[in-house]
Amino acid sequence: MTAASAELRAVIAVAEAASEPLPSPDRAQGVLRALRELVPYDCAELSSFDPVQGGHTTLASVDYDPPVLEHFGTRTFVDELDDLDMRRTGSPMRIRDLPREALASRTVNEVLIPAGFRDGLTICLRLPDGRHAGLLNLSTIGRDHPDDQVREAITLLGGTLANVVDPVRSLRILASTLEPGSSAIALRHGEATPLDGFVAGPVLCDEHPALAAAQRFARSGRPQHFLALGGDDRAWFRVHLYRCELDDAWVVAATPTTPPYELTRREIEVLTLLAAGRSNPEIARALVVSPRTISSHVEHILAKLDVPARSAAAARAVGEGLLLPIP
């Protein structure tokens, strides 16, 4: 029962490691372990591209010395990859495949050869949408590997490896759990960025106070949810912030909703100010109505939420996201 080649088994082992529901660094480590069955490397690294730094960050590595990893993370290395057009073509490159002028590059001359490597392979990993996701580097002390067959197999696995190093993978997985009909964006380093497969919709755009509120909540580190009015103030949305600890980023999602507990828009405004600690006269001034009107709103709110006091209404409002963002 073994028509399947060792190579096929190794490729399947990579497939299994790449499909594990693990944190990205753990999954990448598993993939490197499986890749060793395919190509007997001495050292290897999977890294993610960081568009802000313009360099790569190690996700998992096996046996490279820190100075080599440090070099793989630099912009210089990216420049040398670009000299060979590797980020555009996505073709793997071994030392033995390099054109003469590239053999003089810093990577080969000052890093790989002095570290004792005789061959190795680097491949730029591209996602289906063409985004450069990261790199696989591997190095060998002998000259026999990686052979042509291995080079071919690694080329075939490029899309899988790209999924493994995708720097926004956890954001994409989070986004895949959102309710149908949600609009969503990502917040990375406080900046709103589009999220694959989602539109920003009426409330997560620059002109709407909900986005600024989400950015504020993300800064304060408090997971938050709140209500927002969009579509010419006629449609209600629930806005929810989800945190990705590993990526230090947030997904902000807006889902169409109806106001809970049959609260009116005015009551939600009063509840918001009440939870911010304002007294009835202060709320009345802010909304330009009489304090008596506010008292009756508060009574209705307590009745609808079935709570005995303002403090309990405030707690419920925060706990269940029954607040409008205060601009």
Next chain:
Amino acid sequence: MTDTIIASVAHVAQAASEALAPGERARAVLEALRRVVPYDCAELSSWNPTAGAHSTLASVGYDARLLAWLNGTDRVTELDQIDLRTSGQPMRLSDLPAHGLAARTVREFLLPAGFRDGLTICLRTGDGRYVGVLDVSSCDARHPSDLEREAIALLSGTLANVVDSAQSLGHAAALLGRECYAVALVDGVVVAAPGLQRGPLLADPRVMAAARALIASGRGSRFLWPSECGRIWWALSLTRCDRSRWLVASHRVDAPHDLTRRELEVLTMVASGRSNSEIGGALVISPRTVATHVENILRKLSTPTRAAAAARAVADGILLAA
């Protein structure tokens, strides 16, 4: 031949590693599997341990009546009669022993539907959990070939990851980061959280009861629990993974906002809407003492009113479990 199958398997690898919702990912995997085995119909389904049956995650070509049978409890019995769930071996129609051919799945469903061969494999994850099944059917008796069968057998761990209904727990646990302890609640039952330690606190049934109560109320996702040392607290957070799965995570925090234990008790009661005299009654102290505690709480939280303090307490997750 081998080269083609490696290319086909690489497509499966890519589909199985996509960051997609489980159903979409399973569909992409079935599409890619067609290059490994040229099937006419195929289905990936997840095992639901509570229901004791399978449910379709993605399917191609099978009609509704056949899918209903494949996912029913009678089918599970037939899988067990030929030991497929324990062995994890792929089984083609052409591999079946005589009593297997007499099974209703074959006699009443697959053969009448016009299939000449096909393959069923029960899927287990690396940690040995039974998670689901792959069915493929072909109108061409030449498929699946021996090599195709072997490739599918080798891919069973990958396919198991794809149909694993607990993968949402793994993904959610991956989002938590590493600096915490966690367990999962699946339909209210405590199970290990993938890749995370349970830690000392989450073994306490009172803590888990408090977590369940908060989940049931839908009124918040965080609370505090006292540790053995008065200045240190456990901060607990609840994360919803899917309809039936939650993660309960805990990590140690310093006394939030320098609040004393007594002040946290008072704050928790304020947030539930109790008056000073009610709080005094519950804690067996005078309403005046409660008033002093409330003043100190407002000062420490820099909030102007009880309502604002209650709001802040919920936002920061610093209320004690009810």
